Amino acid sequence: MRVSRYDYEAQFGDQLEQVVETIRDALLQGRYGLDSDVRRFEEEFAEWLGVGHARGVNTGTDALLLALLAVGVRPGHEVIAPANTFHATVAAIALAGATPVLVDADPETYLMDVDAAAAALSERTRAIVPVHLYGKALPLDSVLALADGRLAVVEDAAQAHGAADPAGERAGARGHAGCFSFHPSKNLAAAGDGGMIVTGDAELAEDVDRRRSLGQRVQNDHVVVGLNSKLHALQAIVLRAKLGRLDGWNEERRAVARAYRTGLAGLPVAFQRADPSELHVYHLFQLRTARRDELLRHLRAEGVDAVVRYPVPIHLQPAFADRGWRAGQFPVAERLARELLCLPIRPGMEEREVEHVVWSVRRFFEVG
Ligand SMILES: *Cc1c(COP(=O)(O)O)cnc(C)c1O
Numbered sequence: 162m163r164v165s166r167y168d169y170e171a172q173f174g175d176q177l178e179q180v181v182e183t184i185r186d187a188l189l190q191g192r193y194g195l196d197s198d199v200r201r202f203e204e205e206f207a208e209w210l211g212v213g214h215a216r217g218v219n220t221g222t223d224a225l226l227l228a229l230l231a232v233g234v235r236p237g238h239e240v241i242a243p244a245n246t247f248h249a250t251v252a253a254i255a256l257a258g259a260t261p262v263l264v265d266a267d268p269e270t271y272l273m274d275v276d277a278a279a280a281a282l283s284e285r286t287r288a289i290v291p292v293h294l295y296g297k298a299l300p301l302d303s304v305l306a307l308a309d310g311r312l313a314v315v316e317d318a319a320q321a322h323g324a325a326d327p328a329g330e331r332a333g334a335r336g337h338a339g340c341f342s343f344h345p346s347k348n349l350a351a352a353g354d355g356g357m358i359v360t361g362d363a364e365l366a367e368d369v370d371r372r373r374s375l376g377q378r379v380q381n382d383h384v385v386v387g388l389n390s391k392l393h394a395l396q397a398i399v400l401r402a403k404l405g406r407l408d409g410w411n412e413e414r415r416a417v418a419r420a421y422r423t424g425l426a427g428l429p430v431a432f433q434r435a436d437p438s439e440l441h442v443y444h445l446f447q448l449r450t451a452r453r454d455e456l457l458r459h460l461r462a463e464g465v466d467a468v469v470r471y472p473v474p475i476h477l478q479p480a481f482a483d484r485g486w487r488a489g490q491f492p493v494a495e496r497l498a499r500e501l502l503c504l505p506i507r508p509g510m511e512e513r514e515v516e517h518v519v520w521s522v523r524r525f526f527e528v529g
Pocket residue numbers: 220221222223246247249250292317319320341342343344354355356
């Protein structure tokens with residue numbers, strides 16, 4: 162039996178014909194710009210999340226870059242981010258011309274260690290980028306307290322559409338800006354790349370508006386050097402069709418996660434800590450074991466599409482070799498990179514698929 166990580170056909174369900182029809186109309190009418198479909202999706206996404214403003218951009222990476230520029234990050238500034246995240250979080254800081262300052266992860270939550278972030282503050286710190294990794298919301302109070310109204314907080318919520326911390330605060334909604342990705346692998350998937358910046362600050366939204374349109378205030382009036390990075394209308398059509406089902410999908414992911422946690426109880430493995438009152442949206446379900454590579458081979462042989470996210474922490478990636486970071490500097494991040502493995506998780510997973518994954522993992526440890 163094969164257990165896959167994605168099922169795009171199921172994501173469209175009985176909406177497929179309607180989506181194709183809408184795309185057809187958009188193609189024939191030349192509805193390719195930010196008008197109508199993108200604007201509508203921005204409004205719907207902002208309302209769904211409970212924020213004032215949303216601006217669609219080309220990718221989650223661009224969302225981070227544009228948000229950092231919009232909050233005033235410039236060359237010479239330092240920006241704090243976790244050492245265990247997807248490459249894009251830190252690439253965006255570097256692309257903004259700022260100096261990324263990494264901090265280690267908490268060994269239980271796998272999220273940025275906020276005390277370590279406090280210790281990393283300097284005169285040059287301009288912003289903090291908390292990452293709601295794997296779909297678990299990092300409570301923002303402590304981060305906002307650190308920022309103390311002086312630093313910007315740009316949330317990387319690329320893996321956390323719909324996640325909420327134990328206080329019910331939704332990932333991406335409380336920082337100066339929140340950044341989302343609609344890459345096909347994410348909980349809300351475009352048919353290609355897409356991203357979104359959300360903010361409660363109308364002026365910041367306007368600044369992002371200019372920066373995603375080559376710095377134009379109105380046509381031919383370029384007031385700042387910007388990017389050309391807009392969410393595409395065809396992607397907005399796909400995303401609008403899916404948004405209404407996202408909360409239900411997240412619930413289905415949570416049910417699979419519960420089944421994994423129950424089914425794998427008693428084995429010599431660990432999981433990302435889950436608080437009963439939080440809303441973890443399980444972009445990834447991570448299992449931790451010192452025998453990770455062996456288990457990965459075993460699961461793949463059993464037809465289980467398990468993968469490693471992410472095998473090389475930021476500070477050991479070749480792209481950042483000139484930053485002066487060294488092995489051993491962020492021991493928790495390094496250990497997570499060595500020991501974490503993602504089990505397949507997606508909405509609509511059948512019980513027998515979950516059972517096959519659980520059986521396969523149990524057999525690995527029980528047979529030895
Ligand atoms: C996917 C992702 C991004 C980047 O999003 P893209 O749309 O792929 O550019 C940034 N941060 C994290 C944590 C991600 O998972």
